[in-house]
Amino acid sequence: MYSSVILGCGGAGVRFGRFVAQFSRSKFVSIDRAGADIVVNPNKLAMVPNLSARMLVEVFPWVEAIDSEVILVIAGLGGVVGTGVAELVGRAFSSRRTVIGMFTEPFSGESPSRVQRSRDALERMLKNYSAVIPMSNAKIADYYPNLAINDAMNIHPIVLRHLVQDFERMLIPRNYMPVGRVGVGVGFGVGKERIRLAIEDALDSPWLFGTNRAVLVSGDVEHEDVELVLRDYDFEHWELYRTGEYGEQIKATVLGW
Numbered sequence: 001m002y003s004s005v006i007l008g009c010g011g012a013g014v015r016f017g018r019f020v021a022q023f024s025r026s027k028f029v030s031i032d033r034a035g036a037d038i039v040v041n042p043n044k045l046a047m048v049p050n051l052s053a054r055m056l057v058e059v060f061p062w063v064e065a066i067d068s069e070v071i072l073v074i075a076g077l078g079g080v081v082g083t084g085v086a087e088l089v090g091r092a093f094s095s096r097r098t099v100i101g102m103f104t105e106p107f108s109g110e111s112p113s114r115v116q117r118s119r120d121a122l123e124r125m126l127k128n129y130s131a132v133i134p135m136s137n138a139k140i141a142d143y144y145p146n147l148a149i150n151d152a153m154n155i156h157p158i159v160l161r162h163l164v165q166d167f168e169r170m171l172i173p174r175n176y177m178p179v180g181r182v183g184v185g186v187g188f189g190v191g192k193e194r195i196r197l198a199i200e201d202a203l204d205s206p207w208l209f210g211t212n213r214a215v216l217v218s219g220d221v222e223h224e225d226v227e228l229v230l231r232d233y234d235f236e237h238w239e240l241y242r243t244g245e246y247g248e249q250i251k252a253t254v255l256g257w
């Protein structure tokens, strides 16, 4: 078993991370400008893009205490702290660790400077992260136009919970994880066609892109039954995690790249 840590960075990252940690076996560390396990000075974060990896550790010595093999970074991009810490962690561990970022991108109504900061940071982080999973607020608002904003905002923690559980259970242990920008969809199905319904539900996601797809099916179901349904799809890779925890339901997580 590998060791893993969830870093909740900035306001949204800490809130999401705390929620996810309840369902996770990874260690959780919150990082924010106040009231967190690690408290950072926002002014120092502005230096991050210009510091060498060695200098980063001198300015932010706590980085060295993060010694897990897999680092899962959760942040809302667009602000100062979450965006800055996410970039810092990527630069500090680039190529030495598996670093996976799960980030919100701003709503289209947020200030242009936030949208730009989010976009620029994401571009730079693609060079350092093993994989980056963008979960755009703007896309979810477009995809579900009748959804109240508060409900839209609360979809993230639920998807993150399932995603983190999948990472812990299957993807990384078996050394299968797409790299670069990775799209995601999580779905559930019940009834006779529950495997297919879960997959269709996962495919119907505003955060999925790319033509290459992998699917992770979880539930109380036989390998052969999953295989049969998957004949109708063109997945590059699939895995089954057998568990009774979803009861009658089947869960499917689709990754795209």
Ligand SMILES: Nc1nc2c(ncn2[C@@H]2O[C@H](COP(=O)(O)OP(=O)(O)OP(=O)(O)O)[C@@H](O)[C@H]2O)c(=O)[nH]1
Pocket (backbone or CB within 6 Å): 009, 010, 011, 012, 013, 033, 042, 075, 076, 077, 078, 079, 080, 081, 082, 083, 104, 105, 106, 107, 110, 114, 137, 152, 153, 154, 156
């Ligand atoms: N979906 C969703 N997005 C959120 C939520 N809270 C914040 N965001 C997004 O995350 C971005 C960053 O917000 P925060 O996490 O509060 O910012 P921060 O990293 O603490 O940055 P500063 O406070 O500026 O230092 C926002 O611009 C929003 O797009 C939330 O509850 N749900």
Ligand SMILES: [Mg+2]
Pocket (backbone or CB within 6 Å): 010, 011, 079, 081
């Ligand atoms: Mg904040």
